[in-house]
Amino acid sequence: MEAQLLGAAVAGYGLAGSFALVGTVMRRRLEMAVVGLLAGGLLAHTASLALRWERVGHGPFISMFEVLSSNVWSLTLVFLAAYLRVRAVRPAAAVALPFIFVLMAWMLVTHPDDGHFPATYRTLWLYAHVGFGKVFLGALLVSAAVGVLMVSGPPGARALRAGGLPDEARAEQLALRFLALAFVFESMMLVTGAIWAQDAWGRYWAWDPLETWSFLTWLALAGLLHARFTLRLAPRATALAIAGVFVLAVLTFFGMPFVSTALHKGAI
Amino acid sequence: MNATTLSLREGLARRVVRGVGSPRLTLALIALVGLAVIGHARVEGGLAGPLAAAFAMAAANLAAALLTNARLRADLALFVFHLSLLALLALAATGRLTALTGTLELAQGEVFDGHLLTREAGPLHPDRLARLRFVNDGFTIDYAEGWRRGRTTNDVRAFGQDGRAVHHAIGDITPLVLEGYRFYTTSNKGFAIVMRWVPRGGQPPERGTVHLPSYPLNEHRQAQSWRIPGTSREAWVMLDLDAPAIDPSRASTFQLPGAHRLVFVTGGERRELRPGDNISVPEGVLVYEGLTAWMGYKVYYDPTLPWLLACAAVGVLALAAFFWRRFGREGRGA
Known part of the structure; x- marks a missing residue:
């Protein structure tokens, strides 16, 4: 049942992404179909995650499969919320949903092992830390998707206009709003992670690879916001820089486990 | 020493502080801190000295900016956020001196x-x-x-x-x-x-x-x-x-x-x-x-732990308040 529900979710997400792309390229309004498919996929995915949680006795925090699955879920949730709440975000689905689809494809080729839930994970700080991290990545995805449309030439500009953003300046403002949200939530992720690390391993910061690269992502975000507000970067430069920060964040979240054998979660 | 010499010196000091707190220098120092962090992570045994130096320069830039940048002081939330960052750096340094x-x-x-x-x-x-x-x-x-x-x-x-x-x-x-x-x-x-x-x-x-x-x-x-x-x-x-x-x-x-x-x-x-x-x-x-x-x-x-937490919490709240007002205002204006 767990696998079937996950399959249904993947199908829903995949179709939603396809509809978003077709809508953008063919200039069709398929928004209700995208919302319906995303919401349906999200419900099926939620049920699948809940069943797995019940079966293995812990949340999706341990194995690469679990991390990817929970991120697909949270990115879709954040994007759907933005899609419903901010109309101008809708054209960005043509960029954001294919990215989520790539994560899904990765998840499907990853071994779904249960992993072992360390005792140091039995704390509410885990949920706060992971939750803030997921909102951070979701907000950054929305920002980057808008940014990618901004630098995609006439098709991107057309899509943004269709969403009610007639010029680059307004599109940039939208991207910056979500970037600011991402910055606040990444800050909260780092603070709650430090509190947890102090309780669990007796140090609030140890420059382990994931801490190092999370801090570098925070620094890049801070530098970008500072440059934008004090040096008046051009909208396209801002959009490119946002895409760069997003790539850095993705490499940090999903690439570090492959680069380093050091366990962010401490000795098991 | 006459009044003209004093005034020249004050003017020079002000220019120096303004230069240290320049927003362009902030950007360069953010990049420098980033490089120091990468170096610290990649070099066997770490690069504690260069990392501390980079953070110290960033702290000096932040302090000078708080003193000389009127825009930074005009917005309470933005001011509190930057003040919290400075306090975090000072507390982390104090922690290194007193920790065991x-x-x-x-x-x-x-x-x-x-x-x-x-x-x-x-x-x-x-x-x-x-x-x-x-x-x-x-x-x-x-x-x-x-x-x-x-x-x-x-x-x-x-x-x-x-x-x-x-x-x-x-x-x-x-x-x-x-x-x-x-x-x-x-x-x-x-x-x-x-x-x-x-x-x-x-x-x-x-x-x-x-x-x-x-x-x-x-x-x-x-x-x-x-x-x-x-x-x-x-x-x-x-x-x-x-x-x-x-x-x-x-x-x-x-x-x-x-x-x-x-x-x-x-x-x-x-x-x-x-x-x-x-x-x-x-x-x-x-x-x-x-x-x-x-x-x-x-x-x-580490006696600074509760203070670090308080500063971080205040800083994040101030940052959220700043963006909330800034984008809320723009949203209403749009």
Whole structure:
């Protein structure tokens, strides 16, 4: 049942992404179909995650499969919320949903092992830390998707206009709003992670690879916001820089486990 | 010195501070901190000096910007956020000067007397470890199949200055906190050999423990060399187990091994000992009393911790308030 529900979710997400792309390229309004498919996929995915949680006795925090699955879920949730709440975000689905689809494809080729839930994970700080991290990545995805449309030439500009953003300046403002949200939530992720690390391993910061690269992502975000507000970067430069920060964040979240054998979660 | 010279100097100082607090320099320093962080992560042993220097330059830039940048001061939320960042840097630096990190091991029933096995302390650390007393009353560790470590619960009794004992159950995410020192259980734990040494010279007998390497990490290296107290005699012991003390094929708990032999070697002589056996050497008699368990602890002291947390919380709230007003205003205006 767990696998079937996950399959249904993947199908829903995949179709939603396809509809978003077709809508953008063919200039069709398929928004209700995208919302319906995303919401349906999200419900099926939620049920699948809940069943797995019940079966293995812990949340999706341990194995690469679990991390990817929970991120697909949270990115879709954040994007759907933005899609419903901010109309101008809708054209960005043509960029954001294919990215989520790539994560899904990765998840499907990853071994779904249960992993072992360390005792140091039995704390509410885990949920706060992971939750803030997921909102951070979701907000950054929305920002980057808008940014990618901004630098995609006439098709991107057309899509943004269709969403009610007639010029680059307004599109940039939208991207910056979500970037600011991402910055606040990444800050909260780092603070709650430090509190947890102090309780669990007796140090609030140890420059382990994931801490190092999370801090570098925070620094890049801070530098970008500072440059934008004090040096008046051009909208396209801002959009490119946002895409760069997003790539850095993705490499940090999903690439570090492959680069380093050091366990962010401490000795098991 | 006349008024013109003074005014020139003030003008120069103002220009210097303004230059140090320049927004362009901020951007360059953010990049510099980033490079220092990468260097610290990549170089073996880290680059603490360059990293500290980069953070110090960023702090100077931040302080100068707070003094000279009117826009930064005009918005309360933005000002508080940057002030919090500066305070965080100052507190982290203070923490490095006053902090202590160390390790210790205590066998069951053993009292902590302030002695650490490893120790790293800042030059301004106010050493109060010698005043602290607690005893390890034993621990339990759950294991899942395959020696995957689960919950650790360690019973300890801490003694106040008046000698009164207070029981604490620590482990995993719960440290023992005594006068700001935080004692954490670790994954480092194992078996200890309990010996009684009766010297021939009439000195009083001594009871002590020899800690074997961490178990089950060093399952096949349960041996240790040590020197018999008050002598120059070296001894080597090895715990010989018939079966693993923790069965890896099923869920289990950390427990002392049942059937075992202790291989004891000194001066070229080899003996196998069981609890209660003794061995005679020219300097005295050693009695093997049995096995117990030891726990490895990490101790951490940093008086800035609550202040760091407060600054971080205030900084994040101020940042959220700043963006909320900025984008809220623009949203309404659009």
